[in-house]
Amino acid sequence: MLNSIFKYYLKERKLLTYFLVSSFFVTVLDLYGPIVVQNLIDNSIPKKNINEFFMFSAFLLTLYIIRLFLSIYSSSRGQLMGNRIKFFMREDLFKKILNQPDTYFMKNQSGDIISRVTNDLENVSALLYRGLEDFLFSILSIAGAMALMATFNLKLTLITMIPLPIAIYFTIIQNKKLKYGYIEVRERFSKLTSGIHNSLKTIFFIKDNVLEKDTLEKFSSKNKELLSVEKNNIFNTSALMSGINFYNQLTQLIVIFIGGYMHIKGEISFGIIVSFILLTNRFRVYLLRLMGLVDVFQRGATGISRFLEIMNIPNIKDGNTIIEKNIDSIKVDGLNFAFGKQEVIKNLSITIEKGEKVAFVGESGVGKTTIFSLLKRTFLPEENTIFINDLCIHEVDRESLLNKIAIVDQRDSLMNETILENIKVVKRDATKKEIEEALELAELKEFVESLEKKENTKLGQGGIELSSGQKQRLSMARLFLKDPEIIFLDEGTSALDNILEKKIMDNILQKFEDKIIISIAHRLNTLKKFNKIVVLGKDGIKEIGDFQSLIDKKGVFFNMYKAGNL
Numbered sequence: 001m002l003n004s005i006f007k008y009y010l011k012e013r014k015l016l017t018y019f020l021v022s023s024f025f026v027t028v029l030d031l032y033g034p035i036v037v038q039n040l041i042d043n044s045i046p047k048k049n050i051n052e053f054f055m056f057s058a059f060l061l062t063l064y065i066i067r068l069f070l071s072i073y074s075s076s077r078g079q080l081m082g083n084r085i086k087f088f089m090r091e092d093l094f095k096k097i098l099n100q101p102d103t104y105f106m107k108n109q110s111g112d113i114i115s116r117v118t119n120d121l122e123n124v125s126a127l128l129y130r131g132l133e134d135f136l137f138s139i140l141s142i143a144g145a146m147a148l149m150a151t152f153n154l155k156l157t158l159i160t161m162i163p164l165p166i167a168i169y170f171t172i173i174q175n176k177k178l179k180y181g182y183i184e185v186r187e188r189f190s191k192l193t194s195g196i197h198n199s200l201k202t203i204f205f206i207k208d209n210v211l212e213k214d215t216l217e218k219f220s221s222k223n224k225e226l227l228s229v230e231k232n233n234i235f236n237t238s239a240l241m242s243g244i245n246f247y248n249q250l251t252q253l254i255v256i257f258i259g260g261y262m263h264i265k266g267e268i269s270f271g272i273i274v275s276f277i278l279l280t281n282r283f284r285v286y287l288l289r290l291m292g293l294v295d296v297f298q299r300g301a302t303g304i305s306r307f308l309e310i311m312n313i314p315n316i317k318d319g320n321t322i323i324e325k326n327i328d329s330i331k332v333d334g335l336n337f338a339f340g341k342q343e344v345i346k347n348l349s350i351t352i353e354k355g356e357k358v359a360f361v362g363e364s365g366v367g368k369t370t371i372f373s374l375l376k377r378t379f380l381p382e383e384n385t386i387f388i389n390d391l392c393i394h395e396v397d398r399e400s401l402l403n404k405i406a407i408v409d410q411r412d413s414l415m416n417e418t419i420l421e422n423i424k425v426v427k428r429d430a431t432k433k434e435i436e437e438a439l440e441l442a443e444l445k446e447f448v449e450s451l452e453k454k455e456n457t458k459l460g461q462g463g464i465e466l467s468s469g470q471k472q473r474l475s476m477a478r479l480f481l482k483d484p485e486i487i488f489l490d491e492g493t494s495a496l497d498n499i500l501e502k503k504i505m506d507n508i509l510q511k512f513e514d515k516i517i518i519s520i521a522h523r524l525n526t527l528k529k530f531n532k533i534v535v536l537g538k539d540g541i542k543e544i545g546d547f548q549s550l551i552d553k554k555g556v557f558f559n560m561y562k563a564g565n566l
């Protein structure tokens, strides 16, 4: 685990060095200050030497000013290092997430993925910068302060340290309690966040069904749970903070009482007492910082392990053969596929040649979309049963295959960008003419022309909302622009009226006359010009043939068609 993180520190070694060296000098100056104070009080003041007095004071002021600038420098280097590490981790993580298979996004909630890329990495960055600083320099400061005090007076140092073991023991015990408390707070917090995410995902359904009250109740119950675990932490946090302050006061009292006694007895100077007070005060500051580390460490370690959880997922098994030429055939030979124990596709065999138009029909849940997923390599069958240009799909390079496929389905695929950006996303170098042609074939040209900013009109937030039919036509425009080898239509025209649907289907059939078109459609009327219609049942293919032959057969397809036209 540390190795993977060390790599990021190594990348930022320059900033890390500046940060560590400058922080070291800040700590040294913090410790040096009390020595100067002791000299000032013990030498310059009693001697009534005004020159020396001013010189020491000016020196002290210079030290403080140097410390000020050094501390600004060290904290800005540290922060920059933390931010840069966060930046690179975020880049690596998002790249890895984008390369996950579809199944990853089916299994993981987007709220959780978002928090891994945002919150988690904030915490990691805090650990790698603040955590490192607090850990190293708190220990160095405390050890340095003790060593310095020992050189001033060993006896007073040892007496002053008497309450320290108790303070450390108390801090450890309280921190343990807080550690579990923080874990609980984080768990409740993430439940609350995913609850909000779920509500927003279904907000229109909630509003249409007047479920606001119900939704608020669910939210409130999670919110209350969070408050109740936060409440448990309040006592422990307050006890710890107050305990440390008490320790500090006790130590100062010991310094004043025992130090004062020793001063009266002539064992130590007055300046040593003041330096002891200044140095023990640093204990308080650094103990508090060490205490804060527990949370920083907890959050950061969780962030790191959640980061590595994704980074360590093995890369998708990709094929090695890039499909360069046109796609001449798709062959499915005895395909079986199951989701876990649920068998979905059973013994499916079909060959689709270049230029053929094939449709899969059948009752809901019979596996039509799953066939698409298998043909586009989202899922891989266990056996060698799918062949693209006679090449087993396991061996096919995924990117080269998907570059030759265009899909229009019912999933929301529009981005909050302009119409132009939304279309061009499939072909960055598309010319104006190509875009116009795509809009025209998708029967969208007139609509776009009617908009004030035409194709530069922004969609979504801050722009216009499209109707579901317009959204589907925009996806169609992408299809026409991409000019693929294989076209998948999964209910791709379902949001269009009959006239538009016919027009666009005709455009598709004409434009992609020599390409493979595979469609899933519930409106069977749209399949009249298809070469093969495959009627799927639970145990595989029930019927196969062109539209007319299946109607003439008066079998399953005929009954489906009749039912649809009643």
Ligand SMILES: Nc1ncnc2c1ncn2[C@@H]1O[C@H](COP(=O)(O)OP(=O)(O)OP(=O)(O)O)[C@@H](O)[C@H]1O
Pocket (backbone or CB within 6 Å): 106, 339, 344, 363, 364, 365, 366, 367, 368, 369, 370, 371
């Ligand atoms: N990612 C998945 N994980 C587990 N099961 C799945 C997954 N995707 C689909 N299924 C299951 O596989 C079966 C077939 O689903 P599929 O979406 O292929 O059906 P379909 O024929 O396209 O249905 P519809 O006409 O309703 O869209 C269903 O029982 C579904 O629950």
